[in-house]
Amino acid sequence: MIKSAITVSLVEEARGGPFVFWNGLADACEKAAALGFDAIEIFAPSPDAVDPDELNALLEKHNLKVAAVGTGAGMVKHGLCLTDPDPAKREEAKAFIRSIIDFGGPYGAPAIIGSMQGKWGGDLDLDGALALLREALDELGPYAAKHGVTLIYEPLNRYETNLIKTVADGVAFMKTLSTDNVKLLADLFHMNIEEANLADALRTGEGYIGHVHFVDSNRQATGLGHMDYAPIAAALKETNYDGYASAESFPIPDSETAAEKTIEAFNKYLK
Ligand code: LER
Numbered sequence: 001m002i003k004s005a006i007t008v009s010l011v012e013e014a015r016g017g018p019f020v021f022w023n024g025l026a027d028a029c030e031k032a033a034a035l036g037f038d039a040i041e042i043f044a045p046s047p048d049a050v051d052p053d054e055l056n057a058l059l060e061k062h063n064l065k066v067a068a069v070g071t072g073a074g075m076v077k078h079g080l081c082l083t084d085p086d087p088a089k090r091e092e093a094k095a096f097i098r099s100i101i102d103f104g105g106p107y108g109a110p111a112i113i114g115s116m117q118g119k120w121g122g123d124l125d126l127d128g129a130l131a132l133l134r135e136a137l138d139e140l141g142p143y144a145a146k147h148g149v150t151l152i153y154e155p156l157n158r159y160e161t162n163l164i165k166t167v168a169d170g171v172a173f174m175k176t177l178s179t180d181n182v183k184l185l186a187d188l189f190h191m192n193i194e195e196a197n198l199a200d201a202l203r204t205g206e207g208y209i210g211h212v213h214f215v216d217s218n219r220q221a222t223g224l225g226h227m228d229y230a231p232i233a234a235a236l237k238e239t240n241y242d243g244y245a246s247a248e249s250f251p252i253p254d255s256e257t258a259a260e261k262t263i264e265a266f267n268k269y270l271k
C-alpha cells in the first residue's frame, strides 16, 4: 500500500524552496495529522536541530511516522557534496550524511541524497564524478543498513545536476553498486522535465524505487499544475510500489492549501 507524507523544512536558508510546511515540527504534525497524512518528511539543518523527545511525543500524539529525512542542508548550509574533488571535503560530506542517517534511523526513516550528489566539471569528468558517487553510496548504503533503513538516491533535473537525471540512468547506476541498500527517489517534478513518459519511467524503475516526491509539473502541489496522475498511479500500482508518496512542493498559495490539494490527489489516485 502506498502511504502519504508531507515535507517540513527547518532550514531557514532554504526558505522559498519546495517544502510544504515551514513553521516547525509541532505545526507540521498537527496539520498533517488533521488531513490524514501517514507521515512527515523532515528537512533539517543538522541532526541536533531536532529534539528526539519532542519529535517522539509529536509522532505519538498525532499517530505519524517519519517518511524520510533530507540531507540537502549539507549543500545549502555547508557547501558539501559527495563529488567534491577535494578528498577532505568529500569526507566531511559523508560525515554529514552519516549524521543524518543516524538521525532518521531510529524512526525507520531513510536519508535522501539529492543535491549532496554534486556535479561534474572542471578537472572532474562525468565518469570520475560517478566513480566518486559510487564509492560514497557503497559506503553509506551499508551504513544505513545498520539502522535497518535504506539510503535514497535522487536523480535530479538538468538544472540541478549533470550526473544522473532519469530513472533509467538511475537503475543502470544502481546495478553498478556493490550494495543493494540504495534505492531511487522518483521526484515527479524532476521527471516531468527529464522523462519522455513518466509512467514508462516508473515501470523501468520497478524494484528500484524506494521513495516518491508527489508534486505537480510546476512544483506546486498536486492538482495545481498539468500533471496527468492516472497513468502515474497505474504504473506505481502495477509495479507494486509500497513506499511513500511525499509532498515536496512549494507552499503556494499557502502551506495549508498545498497540503489539502496533496491529500485530495493522494486519496483520489494512490490510496
Ligand atoms: C531537490 O530539487 C529535490 O528534489 C530534493 O528532494 C533533494 O534535495
Ligand code: MN
Pocket (backbone or CB within 6 Å): 114, 154, 187, 213, 248
Ligand atoms: Mn525531490
